[in-house]
Amino acid sequence: MNNLISHSHIWATLKKHQKYLAPVQMQDLFALDENRYKNFSIEACDLLLDYSKNRLTKDTLNLLQQLAIKVELENWTKKLFSGELVNNTEHRxxxxxxxxNRSNTPIIVNGKDVMPDINTVLAKMRKFSNAVRDGEWLGYTGKPIxxxxxxxxxxSDLGPAMVARALRTYQHPRLQSHFVSNVDNSHLGDILKKIDPETTLFIIxxxxxxxxxxxxxxxxxxSWLIAKLGNETAVAKHFVAVSTATKKVTEFGIDPVNMFEFWDWVGGRYSLWSAIxxxxxxxxxMExxxxxxxxxxxxDQHFATAPILENLPVLMGLIDVWYSSFFGTASQAVLPYDYTLKLFPAYLQQLVMESLGKRVTRDGDSVDYTT
Incomplete structure (x- = not known):
């Protein structure tokens, strides 16, 4: 028996519905419903989702809702929030x-509540960031960072860089930041030419x-720092680590007290919420x-509790499925209208491309539809 969702009755119904809707123009949909904006937009969590200018009707939404029920979306959401090992490839x-989780409701992973560890790291981040921002963290020569x-x-690069740029209105006036990920020496080399070793802090x-x-x-x-300041012990004053490899961090010259941990269940594309x-x-x-x-x-709470057709992320996901799997759409435009969100499309692209694009199901069956 074939268990692929693409062989289900609801999938076949959606394909038939797409053929009906394909020739319909956007202007026709608005002409048929003078309240289309009101009927196809929703507000939640101080966000407005206007999806009225998409090629869909109330019938489309009802069918997509049935699809979400068929794939047991609600059940998988509960598993995600309860700490079950939903990543069965890596058993994580x-x-x-x-x-x-600002409610501090216990979340259990492998029999242990992870919230105390998370709060410990957050407190450590607060203490460190306050020290730097208040000019109390001093470099090797006694100057503030x-x-x-x-x-x-x-x-570990794109998420923090994106948020730091987007929220730069709150940036401390004394501080500047640089984000380095390219292994090409020219990027880091250009930055090292501009900065003062006595007042620079590296986060690895x-x-x-x-x-x-x-x-x-x-x-x-x-090597640059040691050459400029003339002493290897300067490393401990100018480098901190976000890592779990205490031995290697110490061998590098970083004081393990200045190592900030995160965990296996933190996916790289979501890591900006952690010590990253x-x-x-x-x-x-920190505030x-x-x-x-x-x-x-x-x-998160909205996603976990709102009904399917009143749920912002679920609606956006279902519309993505509608376009990619039934209209054969191969691309999506993300166009921020604020310059501070310049890096958001690249961040979102990385998140989507790492999360999706699977060629097999969780059971190992090859798929015959876009993911």
Whole structure:
């Protein structure tokens, strides 16, 4: 028996419905419903989702709702929020929601509540970022830090860089930041030419402290700092780590007290909510970072509890399925209208491309539809 969703009755019904709707023009849909904007928009969590200018009708939404029920979306959402090992390939939970769980409701992973550990790291981030922002963290020569250089790659770079730019209104006036991920020496080299070693702090973000590109850039920065300040012990005053590899961090010259941990159940594309967000807290302040967490938690709760057709992320996901699987749409435009969101499309692209595009189901069956 074939269990692929594409062989279900609801899938066949949606294909038939698409053929009916394909020739219909957008202007026709608005002409048929003078209240189309009101009927096809929704507000939640201080966000407005206007999906009225999409090729769909109430019938489309009802069919997509049936599709969501068929794939047991509600059940999988509960598993996600309860800490079950939903990543069966790596036998891991996917608990970025715990990172922003401002209710502190216990979330259990492998029999352990992860919230105390999360709150411990958040408190450590607060203490560190406050020290830097208040001018209390001093470099090797006794000068306060005014430049932050984050060295990472993928989620350890693009997420924090995106948020730091988007919320730069809150940036401390004394501080500047740089984000380095390219293994090409020209990027880091250009930054090192502009900054003062006496007032620069490097944040090295690598869970295992073995990520090739990150460690190569970190070693370059380390050598530069020692050459400029003339003493290897200066490293401890100018480098901190976001990692779990205590031994390697210590061997690098970083005081393990200044190592900020995160966990296996933190996916790279969602890691900005974890200690990977350390450069965010330094640049905009822990209070603003906690507001970011609170906003995300609010939307998480909306996602977990709102009915399918009143649920912002679910609606957006179902519309994506409608276009990709039934209209054969191969691309999607994301166009921010605010310059501070310049990096958001790249961040979203990475998130989507790493999360989707699977060629097999969870049971290992090859799919015959776009994912």
């Amino acid at each position: 939970a996917a608990l970025h929601i715990a990172l922003r 005014n430049t932050i250089v984050n060295i990472g790659i993928g989620g 973000a690598s869970k295992t402290f073995t990520t090739q590109e990150t460690i190569l850039n970190a070693q370059t920065a380390r 967000g350390l450069p965010i807290t330094v640049m905009i302040g 603003q970072f906690e507001e970011l967490l609170a906003g995300a938690h609010k939307l």
